[in-house]
Amino acid sequence: xxxxxxxxxxxxxxxxxxxxxxxxxxxxxxxxxxxxxxxxxxxxxxxxxxxxxxxxxxxxxxxxxxxxxxxxxxxxxxxxxxxxxxxxxxxxxxxxxxxxxxxxxxxxxxxxxxxxxxxxxxxxxxxxxxxxxxxxxxxxxxxxxxxxxxxxxxxxxxxxxxxxxxxxxxxxxxxxxxxxxxxxxxxxxxxxxxxxxxxxxxxxxxxxxxxxxxxxxxxxxxxxxxxxxxxxxxxxxxxxxxxxxxxxxxxxxxxxxxxxxxxxxxxxxxxxxxxxxxxxxxxxxxxxxxxxxxxxxxxxxxxxxxxxxxxxxxxxxxxxxxxxxxxxxxxxxxxxxxxxxxxxxxxxxxxxxxxxxxxxxxxxxxxxxxxxxxxxxxxxxxxxxxxxxxxxxxxxxxxxxxxxxxxxxxxxxxxxxxxxxxxxxxxxxxxxxxxxxxxxxxxxxxxxxxxxxxxxxxxxxxxxxxxxxxxxxxxxxxxxxxxxxxxxxxxxxxxxxxxxxxxxxxxxxxxxxxxxxxxxxxxxxxxxxxxxxxxxxxxxxxxxxxxxxxxxxxxxxxxxxxxxxxxxxxxxxxxxx
Numbered sequence: 335x336x337x338x339x340x341x342x343x344x345x346x347x348x349x350x351x352x353x354x355x356x357x358x359x360x361x362x363x364x365x366x367x368x369x370x371x372x373x374x375x376x377x378x379x380x381x382x383x384x385x386x387x388x389x390x391x392x393x394x395x396x397x398x399x400x401x402x403x404x405x406x407x408x409x410x411x412x413x414x415x416x417x418x419x420x421x422x423x424x425x426x427x428x429x430x431x432x433x434x435x436x437x438x439x440x441x442x443x444x445x446x447x448x449x450x451x452x453x454x455x456x457x458x459x460x461x462x463x464x465x466x467x468x469x470x471x472x473x474x475x476x477x478x479x480x481x482x483x484x485x486x487x488x489x490x491x492x493x494x495x496x497x498x499x500x501x502x503x504x505x506x507x508x509x510x511x512x513x514x515x516x517x518x519x520x521x522x523x524x525x526x527x528x529x530x531x532x533x534x535x536x537x538x539x540x541x542x543x544x545x546x547x548x549x550x551x552x553x554x555x556x557x558x559x560x561x562x563x564x565x566x567x568x569x570x571x572x573x574x575x576x577x578x579x580x581x582x583x584x585x586x587x588x589x590x591x592x593x594x595x596x597x598x599x600x601x602x603x604x605x606x607x608x609x610x611x612x613x614x615x616x617x618x619x620x621x622x623x624x625x626x627x628x629x630x631x632x633x634x635x636x637x638x639x640x641x642x643x644x645x646x647x648x649x650x651x652x653x654x655x656x657x658x659x660x661x662x663x664x665x666x667x668x669x670x671x672x673x674x675x676x677x678x679x680x681x682x683x684x685x686x687x688x689x690x691x692x693x694x695x696x697x698x699x700x701x702x703x704x705x706x707x708x709x710x711x712x713x714x715x716x717x718x719x720x721x722x723x724x725x726x727x728x729x730x731x732x733x734x735x736x737x738x739x740x741x742x743x744x745x746x747x748x749x750x751x752x753x754x755x756x757x758x759x760x761x762x763x764x765x766x767x768x769x770x771x772x773x774x775x776x777x778x779x780x781x782x783x784x785x786x787x788x789x790x791x792x793x794x795x796x797x798x799x800x801x802x803x804x805x806x807x808x809x810x811x812x813x814x815x816x817x818x819x820x821x822x823x824x825x826x827x828x829x830x831x832x833x834x835x836x837x838x839x840x841x842x843x844x845x846x847x848x849x850x851x852x853x854x855x856x857x858x859x860x861x862x863x864x865x866x867x868x869x870x871x872x873x874x875x876x877x878x879x880x881x882x883x884x885x886x887x888x889x890x891x892x893x894x895x896x897x898x899x900x901x902x903x904x905x906x907x908x909x910x911x
Contacts, residue, residue: 342375344368391516392480392537395529396605398632409658411537412628414482415603417655418491419498421675431489435470445470461496462599465539467591479538479602484667488674494602497539501601504584505575512542512598513549514569523565526621530608533626533633540600542571544585553618566618571606571625573598579627581605600625605633656692665700669693687716694734703741710734726769729758733773745780752777768811771800775818782822791822813842814853820860829868836861855884859899866906875906 343364365371394408432453439445448469456464464471475493478486487494518526526534543549546568553566573583581601590597606623607630613619628634656675659668676689694709714731721728736751752773759770778793794815801815820835840857847853862877882899889896 342371344371390480391518391522393522393534394537395525396533396535396633397529398532408533408535410664411482411535412603412605413655413658414484414487415494418487419495421491421678427489427492427678431492434486434489435474438474439470442470458496458499461493462500462586462589463591464493465497465599466586466589466597476538482537484670485674498582498601500589501582501584501599504586504589505582506585507575509572509574509576510544510583510598512544512569512571512573512600513546514540514542514571515549515552516567516569517564518567520565523567523619526608527611530611533605533607533630535603535605536600537602539602540604542569542583542598542600544596544598546570568618568620569623570620571623573600573625577625577627579629580625581627583625605630653688653692656696660696660699665696669696672696687713690716691734694738698738698741703738707735707738710738724758724761726759726762729755729762729773732758733776736776740776740780745784749777749780752780766800766803768800768804771797771804771815774800775815778818778822787822787825791819791826794818794822808842808845810843810846810853813839813846816842817853817857817860820857824860824864824867827867829864832864833861836864850884850887852884852888855881855888858884862902866902871906871910875903875910878903878906 341361343361345364363371363374365374394405394411396405396408432449435449435452436446439449448467448471452464452471465475466472471493474486475490477483478490549568553568574580575583581604583598583600583604586597586599587593587595605626605628607626609622609624611619611621626633653672653675656668656671659665659671672689672692676686676693679686679689690709690713694706694713697703697706697709710731714728714735717725717728717731732751732755736748736755739745739748739751756770756773756777759767759773763770774793774797778790778797781787781790781793798815798819801809801812805812816835816839820832820839823829823832823835836857840854840861843851843854843857858877858881862874862881864874865871865877866874878899882896882903885893885896885899891897
């Protein structure tokens with residue numbers, strides 16, 4: 335949380351002295367004159383705003399040795415800006431934007447006047463001028479960027495695009511050495527110290543200067559009380575515009591509202607490598623940075639992994655950001671993202687289908703089965719109106735609907751939907767297709783849950799036949815198909831046949847999976863149960879112990895599977911003495 339930087343006290347009690355305030359470093363003034371107090375607040379605020387050193391700095395650190403979850407904030411921020419800048423805006427968005435601004439500043443006459451001026455006179459060539467005006471727009475945009483308010487940023491995307499284009503148009507051709515004075519919290523400073531050699535990304539636009547002395551003078555103007563739990567730093571930044579993929583930056587001396595100031599503005603989402611941090615004095619630290627892009631070799635591998643995970647395209651599509659949000663557990667943000675995107679689409683746009691599916695997926699991930707079903711049914715109805723009856727995409731929508739019915743334990747409707755999907759898959763694909771096999775497996779599973787074992791066996795065996803014809807002999811999915819058949823054979827007391835399928839499955843899994851994998855333990859347990867049912871207790875005990883060895887390493891001792899298998903081992907040990 336951002337630290338309080340200043341406290342002003344109005345005291346109308348003449349009997350109470352203001353000497354007590356000296357004990358508190360952040361109390362700037364105690365006054366009985368309200369006008370004088372307000373004047374001081376305005377003066378101090380103007381100085382702080384002009385220097386910009388106490389603006390909250392929102393950033394994320396990237397650890398190239400960590401997984402997606404560890405770097406979620408960094409990746410989320412990067413993708414958010416990327417998506418917003420590539421989305422097309424429409425004329426309605428500006429009107430919505432104006433409405434939001436008017437609501438936010440409904441009691442502020444001066445800002446309402448600024449909003450009217452913006453509405454009447456704004457054009458894309460004046461984006462930087464409006465950003466540097468320090469008005470409603472500056473405050474709302476930077477706040478939305480800091481906290482990543484997706485709803486507000488959607489309305490700001492026209493302005494973000496205009497700012498980006500102005501920076502690109504005015505970007506220098508030669509490298510620059512830039513400076514930025516900043517106050518950081520102690521926690522932020524320590525995080526950057528731990529990240530030397532790594533990367534961090536600024537969520538907001540970053541104002542810098544070419545003049546080192548001027549930047550240092552900003553730090554010198556700070557009261558010593560402002561240093562309470564804060565760290566003064568001077569960022570020294572090497573920025574080369576010729577590096578491919580770097581976010582744009584430009585000298586805005588002729589574009590700024592504060593005409594004539596040598597300010598270099600850097601685009602939001604700028605990525606920096608932390609080169610060095612040093613403390614030449616006790617007063618401030620120097621943090622040396624180099625501007626880079628996601629194309630940097632250390633970053634590229636991580637981003638390429640994300641791109642491969644979420645899309646088959648060379649560039650991530652607009653839905654990828656929503657997918658990432660879901661994987662990170664940010665379901666509400668993902669829902670708002672898709673709804674906003676859907677709201678912007680024409681009624682006949684092809685991406686509506688994708689939005690319906692995405693919203694259904696989000697609801698399913700949140701456990702909102704009924705809502706998910708509504709979205710999937712909307713998806714199916716739309717596809718049914720536009721596709722041929724034997725199109726595989728119709729079968730996919732039936733399968734989605736069936737999956738939700740399964741979550742609701744509504745086996746009747748789940749079976750109906752899977753059967754509809756199966757009919758279409760068989761028409762759309764060649765006979766031996768793995769998608770068809772997956773559908774057969776689902777139908778078999780429902781019959782198994784309903785204890786209709788012969789029906790289940792029929793579908794599992796059909797699926798196994800397809801797996802045998804389409805997959806290599808050592809493929810783990812082939813092993814799993816054998817396991818399903820083996821489980822049903824065991825339930826039907828077809829022990830000899832069950833043993834055959836379990837042994838084939840186990841052989842493949844031991845060659846394809848780690849020896850302590852749960853799937854391996856499952857086959858050991860299946861073999862143990864089969865031998866136990868045949869009365870071959872010594873064999874059964876041996877396989878139970880192999881299964882238990884894996885369970886003990888993977889599960890807590892209080893887990894029901896561990897308790898049950900340990901009990902069975904004790905029983906068989908007594909019986910085989």
